[in-house]
Amino acid sequence: MTDIDFQEIEKKWQDRWAKDKAFEADPDPEREDFFLTVPYPYTNGALHIGHGRTYTIGDMIARYRRMRGYNVLFPMASHMTGTPILGMVERIKAGDQEAIEQYTRDLRLYLETEEEVEEQLAKFTDPWTTARFFADAISSDFKALGYSIDWRRKFTTGDKIYNKFIEWQYHKFMDKGYIKQGDYPLLYCPNCKNPVGEDDLLEGATAKIKEFTAIKFPFKDGFLVAATLRPETIFGITNMWINPNVTYVWVKVDGEKWVVSEEAAEKLRLQAKNVEIVEEFKGKEIIGERFQAIHDEHETLILPADFVNPKNATGVVYSVPGHAPFDYVALRDLWDDPSGLKKYGISAEEVRDINIIGMIDIEGYGNHPAKEAVEKRDIKSQEEEEKLEAATQEVYKAEFYDGVMKDNCMQFSGRHIKDVKEDVVRWLKSKNRSDVFYEPDQRPVICKCGTDVQVGVFAGQWFLDYQSPGWKEKAREALDEMKIVPETFRNLFEATFDWLTQRPCARKRGIGTRLPFDREWIIESLSDSTIYMAFYTIVHKITSNKILPEQLTLDFFDYVFLGHGKAKNVAEDTGIDYELIESMRSEFLYWYPNDQRHTAPSHISNHLSFAIFHHVAIFPKKHWLQCISLNEHVNMEGGKMSKSKGNVIPLVEIPQKYGADVYRTYAISAAEPGSLMDWREKDVPAVRNRIRQFVDILSNYSENAPRVYNKKDKPKTITRWALSRANSTVRDATDYIERFRLRDYAIMATSEMISLVNDYLARPGVPTEEREGTIAYICDIWVRLFAPIAPHICEEFWSRMGHEGYVSFAQWPAADERLIDESIERSHHVVEATIRDIREIQKLLKGQKKKAAHVYVAKEWMFEALDIIKESDVSFVVGDLMKRLMSEPSIRTRGQEAKSIVDRIVKENGLWEYSASSEEELGALDESADYMSNELGLDVVVYSADGPDYDPENKARFALPGRPSLFLE
RNA sequence: GCGGAGGUUGCCAAGCCAGGUCAAAGGCGUAGGGUUCAGAUCCCUAUCUCGUAGGGGUUCGCGAGUUCGAAUCUCGCCCUCCGCACCA
Known part of the structure; x- marks a missing residue:
């Protein structure tokens, strides 16, 4: 067993990626772009293992696309607008014990000593400090998990330059007539003289x-x-x-x-x-x-x-x-x-x-x-x-x-x-x-101050009217053309679209951008995070060139994002360099649209739907969202995660506690994106073991010279099987990723590859050189196949194998169709099934020690008969099957035996796996005889049922294709 | 209420869309064996049930139907979970 220090390897590669700015993506006209986003996290506390699932899947997609040759942009920012951070700050200031405890807990995760914790907590009287602290904490968590993010583009939604962008967005809505003002009812506390949200209520939190x-x-x-x-x-x-x-x-x-x-x-x-x-x-x-x-x-x-x-x-x-x-x-x-x-x-x-x-x-x-x-x-x-x-x-x-x-x-x-x-x-x-x-809709509803909550109607509330003429139609058009994966979530979007009417887009408290045409109001935080993906395409140029917020005029955004107006005029008006403006415009055009947005389904009814609506409102069709992919939440040991239950594993603990690659493998292989994932501590060792086996095999074989043994090299059948299996696995795995069956992909890239190599290694009689060359070839595929899931360990082996660049940018393994041989894979299956059959007989004959197993392979005409049935569309009824077979002259003479095949098919209610021919089945079994002997602890002799040398019990006549008959003695 | 998802063999969970090779993958648990001084986050085997020859019986929430054939398709019923607006 190889001992491997995951943490050390992970750190090493993360440092190298950072040093080489590996994931900083710039436009490259030579390569096709792929722009992937995952919504920025809200920075009012530490993230946990559940958030990690979404970001891990996002990163896996980014890494896969890179290996497919795309120029991938995967940026990240942080969200701080809205009330929660402000609310927490207020509670800390007011000395609220619960809030203080919660933040102390979070701070301890990141700070060494109690003094530091207290010192930092004392600074949390300012929302900006709080937000910045957690934004930094989260980015370091993300780095430690190996996320391939272009960090140059990070910003926060509280930044002045971002405010300018949002102002532009709202001017656009105003121009379109989508923003209305009117009366709006809210739950309201007459004593606090404030609207109350769920968190403000002592009782009746679900009241509507x-x-x-x-x-x-x-x-x-x-x-x-x-x-x-x-x-x-x-x-x-x-x-x-x-x-x-x-x-x-x-x-x-x-x-x-x-x-x-x-x-x-x-x-x-x-x-x-x-x-x-x-x-x-x-x-x-x-x-x-x-x-x-x-x-x-x-x-x-x-x-x-x-x-x-x-x-x-x-x-x-x-x-x-x-x-x-x-x-x-x-x-x-x-x-x-x-x-x-x-x-x-x-x-x-x-x-x-x-x-x-x-x-x-x-x-x-x-x-x-x-x-x-x-x-x-x-x-x-x-x-x-x-x-x-x-x-x-x-x-x-x-x-x-x-x-x-x-x-x-x-x-x-x-x-x-x-x-x-x-x-x-x-x-x-x-x-x-x-x-x-x-x-x-229910009573009692009581504010934390103890007062009965009433409904207050806000006069002059600003809202977005999603029912404005034409808007919904356009959004539906976008949805119809968009890829939603898993597809099952599409109707949730449709239902939301139907149900959306008016939604307040501004309120009087919280952090955020002031409504440009009514500065008493602050744009609500779900309404200010809908088209910001566009901002990623230029934000690094704004910050690195130290452009001031005042320079980001409406005309500036009109030009950069919509191509309206002239760069020359914008340059004159704003003082921003003409070339820079042009480069921002072209960078936006290079990356946009957002090719895939990945997040959790709970955002469908608000954020994601708004993102679609806002895109169609502002951008031309070619810049609408292309694809939304989703993954469900994470449960902890079968129950919901909650801070009060104390069953939350924070993201920051993952690298030491499990290792980033182990966590990532778990997160992707434990459940399909569309279903709830359960985190079970007991299952972690199983995942780690799979990686360990990968490490063992690669340590032993990956540094040999890979070699493909073609037919002319006369390799062992089992070698041909291994080559076939490796390639069919790659083919299937790739197909799974494309269909967003990530769990199935992960299983292919781990368990299937492991058992392939183990099965191959278990076969005696393969010349060392042939075996090592073949496994080295498999390793070369495998390390790339597994890289999007476990990038660190794969980088390590990729470099040990003598490759120059990063596996992160290596070419995705393509299945070599010429090496895939379904017939050999079927024969392999027959061998395994035969072993199982012999075991079962041994078990039934317990006590009677048998020394040898005689295996009889069916005659060639039976294979042909089965092929005939397989290819013709007959129902599995005795009469029909017999009629079909009897119409073949070569079989007609063997009516009696044909009947036994037909009986079997009818009984099984279908066909089973069998080899391409008698000869091939015989060859596969014969070559596997030593292996079978080892596995079973008795001699195995293989015969053709067509005139076997030895058949004392007259068993050969029972042999069927794929079901050799057996005699143990 | 409205909308959505789901009920599979001790537990978790695949399979269902494209019905037949499904007694139904995988993991956990359990049992036996191996490696080991010992143990394990190691390896192998077994794990519905009956059976001294690869077979039989009964299973996929409940009931009915379609079909030569249903875990998979249709209908009805029962149960569970999730979202529902100013909250990110």
């Missing part, structure tokens, strides 16, 4: 905003305002519910008078309404009064109900007892016991006279589904909230999907509920009878 329709029922000189999710039910209204003990208010809202609960008035204010409280009163004061229904304007009664929660929506509830179980039960309670009504001046008769209105037909229900759902559950009172909730869900679901509006629904009659909703809202709106009212 639900849009209610506020329906304005005419009442006195204003409106009773009830908010609902089911506006189509206004046709079933029988009364209004008001909680008698709750404080309601008359408020002036944008010139109208509304009645809502006191709490709701406050919500309206947050929802950008102009609210003025005119009068407060208790609910009981209006109970017994009448208001107007909307569809038929008939006078309708206000009734008391304790279940009405003033904190819920507007605190005003319109009652549809035919379809809402809560309403039905409340009404039923009043029918059963009208005694409480007297004090409101309502008579029992008035309430009894209320007719429940059925207004939706659904199969399986009668006229009043709510009543049925309540009775089915035997609900006795308003107190049984859970049961009522279930009944509501049941009715709602049934009505939404299968319900049809009845005749009493005016122009909406006969239409399906799921289609009619929006039209009802539009109709209400046109009559000035509705408004929009927002609520969180």
Whole structure:
């Protein structure tokens, strides 16, 4: 066994690559370009083993393409815009223990002593320092994993030059009319006076905003305002519910008078309404009064109900007892016991006279589904909230999907509920009878400050309108022409495209680029990282030439990225050297488009879709994204990784703990990109062992002179097999990479190659020179085949083999088709199968020690018969097969034996592997006799079934192609 | 709810798209043997079940169907996981 110091070798080659600037890519008109990007990491902490999977796959692709002769650009930058870094800095400043602990943990990974950790932590009161620290940490992690990145092009999204680029991008959107301003609802904390994100919440982290329709029922000189999710039910209204003990208010809202609960008035204010409280009163004061229904304007009664929660929506509830179980039960309670009504001046008769209105037909229900759902559950009172909730869900679901509006629904009659909703809202709106009212979709939602979170509507919110005319169509066109690998993810893109409407692209806090036309706003961090791949193509020239942000004008970017205007004018206006501008333009044109973008599928619904949209908005078609490839996340020992569980392995630990090549091999071979990868500590040794075997074999054989033994050299069959297998493996492996079957490729480049060499070495009787020359030839292929996965160890052997340049730039091994001999590979298979068969017999005959195995190979005509069946399209039915064979005169004379073949085929329900001819099968087995003897511990003698010298048990007649018959004695 | 992915032999996981050579790769675990002073992150063999001759039986979430033939195709059912907007 060879002892190998992975760390030392890895360091050595990383240093050499850096010293030679091996991966700094410049345009080369002689070579075709390949521009690969993986999204830059967000630099608010240490990266872990899961991030590493994505970057490792990216690097593997870059390395493979380089070996295929492409001029590969693989750049990297870092992301710091947005709120997380700022948020963490604020928490550190505020002395938040959790934040301090988390950062201390991360810092310890990179710093030697506690003093250094504390010193660095003390500097984390500035987001830039934090971001820079982790950006540096991450690039050193990436280097230590052997990523072949062009580091000259690194930047951060906080850089002033980047801001200039983003400003240009947003001017472009503005010009196209894609940026709009309008009201936008957000979860909002009234106490902090800020919008709240998931991280700001103590409870209800998954809360979303639900849009209610506020329906304005005419009442006195204003409106009773009830908010609902089911506006189509206004046709079933029988009364209004008001909680008698709750404080309601008359408020002036944008010139109208509304009645809502006191709490709701406050919500309206947050929802950008102009609210003025005119009068407060208790609910009981209006109970017994009448208001107007909307569809038929008939006078309708206000009734008391304790279940009405003033904190819920507007605190005003319109009652549809035919379809809402809560309403039905409340009404039923009043029918059963009208005694409480007297004090409101309502008579029992008035309430009894209320007719429940059925207004939706659904199969399986009668006229009043709510009543049925309540009775089915035997609900006795308003107190049984859970049961009522279930009944509501049941009715709602049934009505939404299968319900049809009845005749009493005016122009909406006969239409399906799921289609009619929006039209009802539009109709209400046109009559000035509705408004929009927002609520969180769950309660409670509580801010970390302890306050109940509400919905706030931001007036003047800037957003990108992905529904702008023509935009989606263009994006869909781009998607249709783009390669998505694995292809299964395409429909996720399609679904996202359908669902994208408006998206806020700016907000008031966080780090980032200010909106050029409204500097109070900062461009949101997912919206500022969509076309920056273009920036990579020129950024190194901006920095190395010390171009100032002010020089990066709109015209400058227009010229460099779009070819608009004249370089001469840009040079004059900006003071940037004319030649430099031209060289940036041509460098952009050389690299762009982005040939492949590789990342995780979780970005499909935002980042990746935005990237496609933004590209089509700004660039001409030839510069659209070409391909998106994806890999799933990483699990840890079968469970999710999380810092709180402490089961996260940081990237920085990988080189010492496992070795970069071992990690890389694991990351690529453990799962196909499209499926979740599980990191199992127990499986690491197996991976390391595979590399170790590679190292052993290359150490022993790679320095010999490679030699291909052609037919004229009369090599052993097993040598021809090894040559064939090596080449077919290369062919298959290459095919796998091209189809993004990276795991299968990795298995070819490791396990398959190892077992090929081991199988070959296990064969006695190959002359040393022939064996060593052949294995050296295999090593020469292998070291290149494996290089994209394990570049360090492969560089080491490549150089030991006496090659001048880096294996990183060596030519990808091409399969030599002339050496691939399927027939020899099949014969090899027959030999292995025969060994297995003999073993099985030995096992069954345990106790009886056998000395020899006699192997009988089928007669030649049987091979021909099988070939006939293989080539003709007959079904595996005895009659059909026999008919086919009997039509061949040469077989017709052997009907009896032919039947035995046919029986076997029918029984097996198909064909099996067999050699090209009897002679070849005989040759392969005969040549393998010594090997088989070694493996089995008994003498092996091979005969042709056609007149064997020795066949005491008359076994030869059972031999079939690929299934020699056996006799053990 | 909407959208997506998936349920395979002790565990993990291939195979399914292009049905037959599938009792179903590989890894882990387990058992036996070897190398070794010993051990292992070493090598070999075995690992659904029955069988003293390479064979039989029963398996791929459940149920039905298509087919000469289904882990693979179709339909229904059950279950699990993931994403869902201002969060990178």
